[in-house]
Amino acid sequence: MLVHLDEFKASAYWKDSFSDEQVEKALSYAERRFYALTKREQYGYWFEPKRCILRLDGTGTSLLQLAYPLVNLVDVRILYAAGALLITDFCRFRGHFLHYVAGEFPEGVMNVQVTGDFGDPKWNGTVPDDVKEAVMRLAFMKLRRHYRIAGEELLERRAPDQPPPPVTYTGDREVDGIIATYTIKPPVFLDIRGPISPEEALGSDEL
Numbered sequence: 001m002l003v004h005l006d007e008f009k010a011s012a013y014w015k016d017s018f019s020d021e022q023v024e025k026a027l028s029y030a031e032r033r034f035y036a037l038t039k040r041e042q043y044g045y046w047f048e049p050k051r052c053i054l055r056l057d058g059t060g061t062s063l064l065q066l067a068y069p070l071v072n073l074v075d076v077r078i079l080y081a082a083g084a085l086l087i088t089d090f091c092r093f094r095g096h097f098l099h100y101v102a103g104e105f106p107e108g109v110m111n112v113q114v115t116g117d118f119g120d121p122k123w124n125g126t127v128p129d130d131v132k133e134a135v136m137r138l139a140f141m142k143l144r145r146h147y148r149i150a151g152e153e154l155l156e157r158r159a160p161d162q163p164p165p166p167v168t169y170t171g172d173r174e175v176d177g178i179i180a181t182y183t184i185k186p187p188v189f190l191d192i193r194g195p196i197s198p199e200e201a202l203g204s205d206e207l
Contacts (some may be wrong), residue, residue: 002031002047002127003135013140020178022143030138034131037169040120044068045184049125056114060107060108064098068118075115078106083111095121096187106153134178138170 008014008023013089014121035041045177049071056064058078070093092103105112119125169176 001035003027003132003139007132008136008139011136013136018042018143021180025140026139026142027135029142030135032069033138034135034179037179039186040182040184042182043187046119046120047123047131048125052116052118054114054116056108056112058108058111060104060106062100062104064100064105064112064114066093066096066098066114066118068097069121070098070114070116071119071121071124072117073114074117075113076100077113078110079113128182130178131182134175137172137175141171 005020005027014023025062032041035046040046044050044067051074054067055120056066058064070136073088073091075086076091076098077086087100087102092099092101093116106140114143169179178202
């Protein structure tokens with residue numbers, strides 16, 4: 001959890017009228033919304049690493065591209081019809097890439113299984129204070145039920161001659177700013193298979 005129940009209770013947002021169950025549900029909701037709005041859930045940039053098992057296509061090279069950034073490698077196996085070959089001790093990783101230092105990942109479809117802890121390597125288990133603040137504010141909004149969060153229906157009360165306020169994700173512009181600060185852009189990768197063969201180069205004009 002990005003914010004625990006005890007942390008919320010110790011904050012200025014706690015009210016005696018809130019039950020523990022209500023707060024835990026609101027914090028869980030707020031965390032999901034924060035990760036969705038910052039696109040961190042989509043690209044695996046969790047502040048607290050998550051254990052995942054990925055099935056990847058072998059490339060025929062010593063490199064594999066991972067969907068999420070890896071912060072701790074647990075297990076790597078090459079999968080064959082007759083069984084699996086454990087190669088964890090012969091693999092090294094950096095971010096989105098896994099290197100098989102003792103050979104090549106055989107080319108295939110979902111024939112390499114990688115188990116590890118994935119998340120944002122910049123934070124790796126540490127949740128920034130402003131992220132905690134944003135999550136607590138989102139949870140507080142949910143608990144007070146003043147309005148719904150991020151793209152859901154918003155009840156506004158203003159004079160007819162007043163212009164609408166600037167667009168906001170959450171109804172709280174400071175939280176919007178924190179979300180913008182931690183939003184992830186889609187990772188951009190190069191083809192990791194290396195230079196094409198001379199035969200491919202000769203025929204490239206015809207492709």
